[in-house]
Amino acid sequence: RDSQVKQNLLEDKSFINYKQNLEYVDIVRQRLGRPLTYAEKILYGHLEDPHGQEIERGVSYLKLNPDRVACQDATAQMAILQFMSAGLPEVAKPVTVHCDHLIQAQVGGEKDLARACDLNKEVYDFLATATAKYNMGFWKPGSGIIHQIVLENYAFPGALLIGTDSHTPNAGGLGQLAIGVGGADAVDVMSNLAWELKAPKILGVKLTGRMSGWTSPKDIILKLAGITTVKGGTGKIVEYFGDGVDTFSATGMGTICNMGAEIGATTSVFPFNKSMVEYLNATNRHQVAEFAQLYKKDLLSADEGAEYDEVIEIDLNKLEPYVNGPFTPDLATPISKLKEVAVEKNWPLEVKVGLIGSCTNSSYEDMSRSASIIKDAAAHGLKAKSLFTVTPGSEQIRATIARDGQLDTFTEFGGIVLANACGPCIGQWDRRDIKKGEKNTIVSSYNRNFTSRNDGNPETHSFVASPELVTAFAIAGDLRFNPMTDKLKGKDGKEFLLQPPTGEGLPSGGYDPGENTYQAPPKDRNQVEVKVSPTSDRLQLLSAFKPWDGKDPQNMPILIKSLGKTTTDHISMAGPWLKYRGHLENISNNYMIGAINAENKKANCVKNHYTGEYSGVPETARAYRDQGIKWVVIGGENFGEGSSREHAALEPRYLGGFAIITRSFARIHETNLKKQGLLPLTFHEPAAYDKINPEDTVDIIGLSEFAPGKPLTLRIHSSSGTWETPLDHTFNKEQIEWFKAGSALNKLAAAKK
Ligand code: SF4
Numbered sequence: 001r002d003s004q005v006k007q008n009l010l011e012d013k014s015f016i017n018y019k020q021n022l023e024y025v026d027i028v029r030q031r032l033g034r035p036l037t038y039a040e041k042i043l044y045g046h047l048e049d050p051h052g053q054e055i056e057r058g059v060s061y062l063k064l065n066p067d068r069v070a071c072q073d074a075t076a077q078m079a080i081l082q083f084m085s086a087g088l089p090e091v092a093k094p095v096t097v098h099c100d101h102l103i104q105a106q107v108g109g110e111k112d113l114a115r116a117c118d119l120n121k122e123v124y125d126f127l128a129t130a131t132a133k134y135n136m137g138f139w140k141p142g143s144g145i146i147h148q149i150v151l152e153n154y155a156f157p158g159a160l161l162i163g164t165d166s167h168t169p170n171a172g173g174l175g176q177l178a179i180g181v182g183g184a185d186a187v188d189v190m191s192n193l194a195w196e197l198k199a200p201k202i203l204g205v206k207l208t209g210r211m212s213g214w215t216s217p218k219d220i221i222l223k224l225a226g227i228t229t230v231k232g233g234t235g236k237i238v239e240y241f242g243d244g245v246d247t248f249s250a251t252g253m254g255t256i257c258n259m260g261a262e263i264g265a266t267t268s269v270f271p272f273n274k275s276m277v278e279y280l281n282a283t284n285r286h287q288v289a290e291f292a293q294l295y296k297k298d299l300l301s302a303d304e305g306a307e308y309d310e311v312i313e314i315d316l317n318k319l320e321p322y323v324n325g326p327f328t329p330d331l332a333t334p335i336s337k338l339k340e341v342a343v344e345k346n347w348p349l350e351v352k353v354g355l356i357g358s359c360t361n362s363s364y365e366d367m368s369r370s371a372s373i374i375k376d377a378a379a380h381g382l383k384a385k386s387l388f389t390v391t392p393g394s395e396q397i398r399a400t401i402a403r404d405g406q407l408d409t410f411t412e413f414g415g416i417v418l419a420n421a422c423g424p425c426i427g428q429w430d431r432r433d434i435k436k437g438e439k440n441t442i443v444s445s446y447n448r449n450f451t452s453r454n455d456g457n458p459e460t461h462s463f464v465a466s467p468e469l470v471t472a473f474a475i476a477g478d479l480r481f482n483p484m485t486d487k488l489k490g491k492d493g494k495e496f497l498l499q500p501p502t503g504e505g506l507p508s509g510g511y512d513p514g515e516n517t518y519q520a521p522p523k524d525r526n527q528v529e530v531k532v533s534p535t536s537d538r539l540q541l542l543s544a545f546k547p548w549d550g551k552d553p554q555n556m557p558i559l560i561k562s563l564g565k566t567t568t569d570h571i572s573m574a575g576p577w578l579k580y581r582g583h584l585e586n587i588s589n590n591y592m593i594g595a596i597n598a599e600n601k602k603a604n605c606v607k608n609h610y611t612g613e614y615s616g617v618p619e620t621a622r623a624y625r626d627q628g629i630k631w632v633v634i635g636g637e638n639f640g641e642g643s644s645r646e647h648a649a650l651e652p653r654y655l656g657g658f659a660i661i662t663r664s665f666a667r668i669h670e671t672n673l674k675k676q677g678l679l680p681l682t683f684h685e686p687a688a689y690d691k692i693n694p695e696d697t698v699d700i701i702g703l704s705e706f707a708p709g710k711p712l713t714l715r716i717h718s719s720s721g722t723w724e725t726p727l728d729h730t731f732n733k734e735q736i737e738w739f740k741a742g743s744a745l746n747k748l749a750a751a752k753k
Pocket of ligand 1: 421422425
C-alpha cells in the first residue's frame with residue numbers, strides 16, 4: 001500500500017495519493033464520530049486541513065486540493081487567459097486541454113475536422129502553445145470528447161478532479177469525484193490555491209435487481225431526472241449503492257454520472273467495483289486497478305452504516321426504457337406511455353433525425369448494442385427511415401468500432417459518422433434537412449435538450465433516450481414506436497419484432513488507440529512563444545475589472561427581468577458564439593439574448609430606462625455601461641442552470657452589471673458570478689420577484705457591513721412608490737473579498753505581489 005503508482009500512462013510525475021487520502025479520512029472520521037459515505041471519503045481525503053476544517057454537509061465551505069484539472073477548448077481559452085494574467089510560470093497541478101467543442105458537424109468526420117482546423121487555427125495554435133508553455137497536456141482536434149478521453153486515460157477511483165465543463169461528472173463511472181466548475185475555479189487550482197466547495201449533501205440512490213432487454217444504464221438517470229427534476233440534485237452529490245451497482249459496466253456508470261448534471265447535482269459517483277477493474281485493465285491501467293484493490297475497503301467504498309441525507313430506490317428489474325423531453329431533460333416518459341403522451345401533447349410524431357454517441361453514450365458497449373439492432377433490421381431488409389448520425393466519443397472508440405465492423409454497420413444503414421467531437425450536442429450542427437422555425441422532432445442519446453440547443457431552432461422538439469432506443473426510432477421513423485411491443489414490416493412484407501439489443505461491454509480484441517492525437521508538454525518550455533494578436537476577433541488578453549467603489553449603489557435600472565427558465569444557454573448562447581469564447585468583448589454581444597423579457601415576452605428586446613427605446617440586451621447594457629450606470633438583472637428559479645460556462649458571469653461584469661437578483665441560483669453559475677466580482681443575491685421572499693416591475697430602479701443597501709449570513713436590502717423605486725425587501729446571499733468571508741477587490745483573480749494577483 002506504500003508504493004508510488006502513477007495516475008496514468010502519459011505523465012511521469014503525477015502519482016496517486018491513496019495513503020495520504022486515507023490518513024485524512026481517518027482523521028475526519030474520528031472527529032465526526034460517524035461512518036462516512038464514499039463521496040465524503042473522497043472529499044475529506046482531499047482537504048487542505050483535515051484537522052481544522054469545519055464540516056457540516058450543506059453548510060460549510062470545504063477547502064480542497066484536487067488531483068487534477070481538465071478543460072475543454074471552449075472554456076480553456078478563457079481559463080488560460082485568466083491563468084496567464086496571474087503571472088505564474090507553470091500550472092501547479094496536472095492539467096489537460098481537449099479540443100472537442102469547436103468542430104461543426106456538416107458532412108461527416110474527416111471533412112468537418114479539416115474545416116474546423118482551418119476555421120479555428122488561431123485558437124488551436126493558442127491552446128497548443130499555451131499548454132506547452134505552462135506545462136499542460138494537449139489533446140488535438142479529432143482526439144475526442146473531453147469526458148471520454150478523461151475516462152479512457154486519466155480517471156481513477158478515489159480521485160478528485162475538477163473540469164471546466166458541466167459533464168465532468170462522467171468520470172464518476174470510474175469511482176472518481178469529478179466536478180464541473182467555471183474557468184475561474186480551474187485557475188485557482190492551476191495556481192495552487194485551495195479550491196472551495198460548499199460541502200454537498202449526499203443523495204443516496206439505491207439500485208437493486210438487474211436490467212434486461214431494452215433497458216440500459218441511461219434509463220436509470222432518465223428515470224431519476226423524472227423523480228428529482230432539474231434542480232433536485234442542487235447542492236448534492238449523488239452516490240449510488242446497492243446490489244444493482246455491480247450488474248453493469250463502468251462506461252454505463254459513466255453515462256449515469258454524466259447526466260447527473262441534468263438534475264443539477266454537484267457530481268455523481270459509484271463505489272469502486274469489479275467493472276471498474278475490468279475497464280482499467282482494458283485501457284492498460286493494470287497498476288492503477290491493482291493499487292485501488294488494496295484500498296477498496298478502507299477508502300474506495302462507503303463505510304458500513306453511512307448516512308445519506310435522502311435515499312431514492314430504483315428497482316432495476318422493473319425499470320423500463322425512458323424518453324425524456326422535449327425542451328427539458330426531466331420530462332420523463334416511459335416507453336410504454338410515450339405513444340399516448342406524444343399524441344395528447346401534439347408533439348411532432350415523425351422522427352426527423354436520430355443521433356447517437358456524444359460524451360454521454362459512445363462507449364464500445366453503446367455502439368455494439370446499437371449496431372446489433374441495426375443488423376437485425378438489416379436482416380429484414382430495412383434501413384434508417386430518419387437521418388441517423390453517429391458521434392464517436394474518442395479516436396480510440398472510432399478506431400475500435402472501425403476495426404470491429406460496427407462503423408460499417410452504421411454507414412450501410414444510412415448513418416453519417418461525425419467527427420470525434422461534440423458537434424450537434426452543443427449546437428455545432430449545420431442542419432439542412434429542415435428550415436429554421438419548422439416544428440419537428442429529433443431523438444438523441446445526448447444529455448441535454450433545452451430549446452434550440454442542438455440546431456438553434458426553437459421549434460425542434462429534442463428528446464433524449466438510450467442509444468438503443470434512438471436507433472430503434474431511426475428505423476421506425478416514428479416517435480410512437482415501442483420496439484418492445486410494436487412490429488415492423490420487413491422487405492418481404494412480413495411483420496417482425498426487433499430483437500432486444502446485445503453487445504460486448506469491452507472489445508474482446510482490446511481497444512485500438514487509432515491515431516496519436518496527444519501533445520505532451522516539451523522539456524524546454526522557455527522557447528515556446530504564446531501568441532495573441534491584438535487585432536484578433538477570437539482571442540483577447542484580459543484587463544482587470546475595477547474594484548468596488550465602497551458605496552451602496554443607487555437607482556440602478558433593471559436591464560432585464562427574465563421570465564421562466566434562464567439557463568446558461570439563455571445567458572450566453574453556444575452554437576455560433578462558441579468561436580468567441582476567448583474574446584470577451586465579442587462574446588458579450590450574446591449576453592442574455594436567449595432570455596425572455598417579462599415585460600413583453602420577447603427575447604433580446606428590452607427598454608432603455610433613460611431613452612425609452614427598445615433594443616437588444618447587450619446593446620442596452622453597453623449603453624448603460626458607457627454612461628457609467630450600474631445595472632441589475634432580475635431572474636426566477638434556478639437561474640443559470642445548465643453548464644459551467646463562466647462567460648455567463650464574465651459578460652455581465654464586462655458590460656457593467658452589479659448584481660443578479662433571483663429566486664434561486666444554480667450552484668456553478670452562482671460561484672462564477674462571485675468570482676467575477678458580481679453580487680448573486682436571492683429574494684428572501686420569493687413573491688418579491690412578482691412585485692418588481694422591469695421599469696423600476698433599485699438600490700442595494702448594506703454593503704458597507706457585508707458579512708456572511710447577513711442579509712442585504714433591496715430598495716425598489718416604482719411608479720407607485722418605494723418599498724423594500726430583504727436579499728439573501730451565500731458569500732463567505734473570502735468571497736466578500738473577491739467582491740471588494742473586483743474579482744477573485746484581482747485578489748489572487750494582489751496576493752502574489
Ligand atoms: Fe460535448 Fe455535449 Fe458532452 Fe458537453 S455534453 S462535452 S457539448 S458532447
